[in-house]
Amino acid sequence: MHIKNSKRIVALGVLAAISLTGCAAGGSGGSASGDAAACAPSDGKVDLTYTSWIPGIDKVVDIWNKENPDVQVTVQTGPNGNGGTYKNFFNQLSAGNAPDLGQIEYDALPNFRVQDGLTNIASCKNVTESKDDFIDWTWNQVTFGEKDSVYAIPQDTGPMAMYYRKDLFEKAGIPVPTTWDEYAAAAKTIRSQGGYITNFPQNDVNWFAGLVWQADGRWFSNEGDKWDVTLTSPESEKVADYWQGLISTDLVSKVPAWTDEWNNAYNTGSDWTWISAVWGANSISSGAPDTSGNWAVAPMPQWKAGENKAGNWGGSSTAVLKGSKHPYEAAQFALWLNTSDEALTALNKEANLYPATKAGLKLPVLSEGVDFYGGQKIYDTFATAANETNSDFVWGPTMTQTYGDVADGFGEVLGGSGTLTDALKTGQKKTIDALDAAAIPVNK
Amino acid sequence: MTTTSVPRLKARRTPVKHKRAIAIFLAPFAVLFAAFYLLPIGWAIGQSLLVVERDGTFGKPVEVFGGLTQYILVFQNEAFWASVGRVALFGVVQVPVMLGFALVLALLLDSPLVKGKKFFRLAFFVPYAVPGVIAAIMWGYLYSPNLSPFAAFTSGFDLLAPETVLWSIANVVTWVYVGYNMLIIYSALLALPSEIFEAARLDGANQLQIALSIKIPLVMPAIVLTAIFSIIGTLQLLAEPQVFRSFTSSVSSTFTPNIAVYTTSAVPNVSLAAAMSVVLALATFIMSFVFLKFTQRKGDQ
Numbered sequence: 001m002h003i004k005n006s007k008r009i010v011a012l013g014v015l016a017a018i019s020l021t022g023c024a025a026g027g028s029g030g031s032a033s034g035d036a037a038a039c040a041p042s043d044g045k046v047d048l049t050y051t052s053w054i055p056g057i058d059k060v061v062d063i064w065n066k067e068n069p070d071v072q073v074t075v076q077t078g079p080n081g082n083g084g085t086y087k088n089f090f091n092q093l094s095a096g097n098a099p100d101l102g103q104i105e106y107d108a109l110p111n112f113r114v115q116d117g118l119t120n121i122a123s124c125k126n127v128t129e130s131k132d133d134f135i136d137w138t139w140n141q142v143t144f145g146e147k148d149s150v151y152a153i154p155q156d157t158g159p160m161a162m163y164y165r166k167d168l169f170e171k172a173g174i175p176v177p178t179t180w181d182e183y184a185a186a187a188k189t190i191r192s193q194g195g196y197i198t199n200f201p202q203n204d205v206n207w208f209a210g211l212v213w214q215a216d217g218r219w220f221s222n223e224g225d226k227w228d229v230t231l232t233s234p235e236s237e238k239v240a241d242y243w244q245g246l247i248s249t250d251l252v253s254k255v256p257a258w259t260d261e262w263n264n265a266y267n268t269g270s271d272w273t274w275i276s277a278v279w280g281a282n283s284i285s286s287g288a289p290d291t292s293g294n295w296a297v298a299p300m301p302q303w304k305a306g307e308n309k310a311g312n313w314g315g316s317s318t319a320v321l322k323g324s325k326h327p328y329e330a331a332q333f334a335l336w337l338n339t340s341d342e343a344l345t346a347l348n349k350e351a352n353l354y355p356a357t358k359a360g361l362k363l364p365v366l367s368e369g370v371d372f373y374g375g376q377k378i379y380d381t382f383a384t385a386a387n388e389t390n391s392d393f394v395w396g397p398t399m400t401q402t403y404g405d406v407a408d409g410f411g412e413v414l415g416g417s418g419t420l421t422d423a424l425k426t427g428q429k430k431t432i433d434a435l436d437a438a439a440i441p442v443n444k
Numbered sequence: 445m446t447t448t449s450v451p452r453l454k455a456r457r458t459p460v461k462h463k464r465a466i467a468i469f470l471a472p473f474a475v476l477f478a479a480f481y482l483l484p485i486g487w488a489i490g491q492s493l494l495v496v497e498r499d500g501t502f503g504k505p506v507e508v509f510g511g512l513t514q515y516i517l518v519f520q521n522e523a524f525w526a527s528v529g530r531v532a533l534f535g536v537v538q539v540p541v542m543l544g545f546a547l548v549l550a551l552l553l554d555s556p557l558v559k560g561k562k563f564f565r566l567a568f569f570v571p572y573a574v575p576g577v578i579a580a581i582m583w584g585y586l587y588s589p590n591l592s593p594f595a596a597f598t599s600g601f602d603l604l605a606p607e608t609v610l611w612s613i614a615n616v617v618t619w620v621y622v623g624y625n626m627l628i629i630y631s632a633l634l635a636l637p638s639e640i641f642e643a644a645r646l647d648g649a650n651q652l653q654i655a656l657s658i659k660i661p662l663v664m665p666a667i668v669l670t671a672i673f674s675i676i677g678t679l680q681l682l683a684e685p686q687v688f689r690s691f692t693s694s695v696s697s698t699f700t701p702n703i704a705v706y707t708t709s710a711v712p713n714v715s716l717a718a719a720m721s722v723v724l725a726l727a728t729f730i731m732s733f734v735f736l737k738f739t740q741r742k743g744d745q
Contacts, residue, residue, distance in 0.1 A: 202693035411693035415606035
């Protein structure tokens with residue numbers, strides 16, 4: 001007996017080791033990507049898992065769970081994508097136990113596709129047909145402009161505008177800036193009164209990309225068989241030079257975004273504006289509760305007077321991750337979550353999400369005044385911005401790395417060495433290196 | 445040493461009793477050791493030898509054996525070596541300062557002249573009981589130019605600027621670990637036989653002479669031990685600088701070797717991250733070994 005037992009234990013250990021290696025090896029294999037596999041409903045009751053970092057998402061999913069007893073969705077929440085959830089997804093994908101559905105921002109979709117982490121749901125019922133429901137540029141993001149490819153369902157967008165302290169601007173007699181030149185002039189006046197017009201956020205490189213987007217710049221393109229990296233395009237450098245000027249003359253603060261210190265700067269009125277996306281409405285109202293009623297929203301300042309161009313910052317999609325056993329049900333849930341009035345209304349109520357569907361822009365909840373913004377119908381401004389967003393912007397396949405390297409350069413600028421253009425140059429070089437390391441063809 | 449040969453021969457002749465029992469008692473350890481120590485290390489080494497291949501811009505990634513490609517990339521990676529240089533500078537300054545403090549505190553606690561030893565022993569040790577991340581967050585607020593209770597000072601002298609942030613982190617690490625190292629040295633002091641000190645006193649030595657000429661040389665092994673722990677800890681700095689990234693833009697994504705590994709794995713470029721980890725582990729091993737050899741040779745002299 002003793003011998004048998006000890007052998008059994010050793011055997012168990014060996015088994016454990018083998019199964020561990022087996023799991024991981026299975027993860028790196030997986031089925032072929034690209035072709036839209038047949039998408040059939042599963043039999044019986046289906047349990048789906050969905051990972052997202054939208055505040056209050058569980059309440060929205062509860063609505064679905066009540067209506068669909070046969071397809072129950074369990075929500076897992078995590079940190080925002082670049083803050084950790086993407087890393088978790090990549091680890092889960094290589095271990096073969098990723099959730100069925102995941103929230104993925106548009107800028108990260110190419111990365112997930114390159115890592116073979118997305119299921120093509122083009123052949124799932126109603127998916128390809130829903131193309132016309134969505135704002136054109138968002139559909140381009142989830143299909144990569146290809147036929148017979150749908151890798152995610154667009155969820156929300158982040159059309160950008162300018163949040164500003166209406167009361168402070170009025171008190172100081174500063175006109176609301178409509179061009180970037182006026183914005184810089186306003187920055188000077190505000191600085192002379194002891195405040196800052198805004199902060200330059202080192203880590204929000206996607207915010208900076210939104211500004212480049214507004215200036216009709218592009219950071220990536222994938223025409224044919226190779227990627228082009230153009231972080232140092234003239235448009236991109238124009239934006240960099242502009243903000244470099246504000247940083248060098250101490251007209252913008254260096255407080256890191258998304259910190260208590262940053263909230264404090266808005267709450268105490270030391271920062272006066274924020275060029276941000278529609279979802280930022282939530283960030284200000286929760287971070288600066290003492291300033292309720294004092295804010296207003298105006299369109300982004302323009303490069304040329306009279307132009308009407310907006311950038312986009314963020315916005316997510318709901319993707320069916322590789323390895324899901326129920327792509328049909330997952331796709332149906334994703335469609336419901338991002339197109340149905342009840343879900344879109346709930347998402348807006350919980351998290352100020354701004355729908356990616358054309359019909360969603362006309363939701364009753366989006367035509368109401370918002371108390372925090374002095375009763376202004378702020379979504380009208382964003383609806384205009386959404387239609388002024390250039391639809392050709394393309395994200396690169398290693399954005400986490402690009403953001404990280406550019407942010408390091410931005411950090412040096414805020415520390416007093418180098419320029420934003422230098423940071424873009426370094427980012428350009430390191431991005432090309434990273435694509436090379438991942439064996440992704442790129443023009444050098 | 446002289447008696448080894450005889451029992452060894454004996455042991456070889458007598459068959460080991462209770463083989464099964466030994467196997468059963470060892471198995472849990474062996475399995476866990478293999479699963480959570482050997483396997484991950486082996487896995488990391490294996491992963492570090494792979495490179496990715498694919499066809500086209502969205503081709504499916506395939507991992508193939510790439511030999512030492514990743515290691516060549518590690519050695520060409522300026523940011524990684526800059527981070528190693530940064531923690532080396534950190535270690536050269538912070539470790540002696542911290543161990544100096546720890547030694548002085550331990551000697552004071554051991555001195556017969558000090559009252560309230562129990563209180564001070566606990567007071568010095570308490571910071572170690574604070575989790576490292578919490579300590580870093582707390583100090584982050586103390587350093588912050590706007591939110592600090594000492595904002596009058598921190599807004600004028602930026603403790604989180606690129607030139608100062610490394611030493612601000614050193615201060616946090618020292619604060620956390622000085623009590624821990626003190627305790628190790630102090631327990632070594634307690635273990636010393638009191639006759640030595642009686643003899644020294646009879647010979648007319650004062651407390652300072654006893655501390656310098658008797659206590660410090662006798663607890664040298666404990667000091668060497670704490671130094672090795674500290675060197676390893678320095679090379680593995682992660683929590684404090686990572687937390688500080690949310691307080692300042694001065695901590696880059698490759699500030700310390702471990703942060704660089706973490707950043708690289710998030711790309712995700714797991715093979716390069718694995719190669720970095722292996723190089724870092726080897727570097728840690730070599731530095732600890734060199735330090736040990738160096739101090740041993742000194743001790744022999």
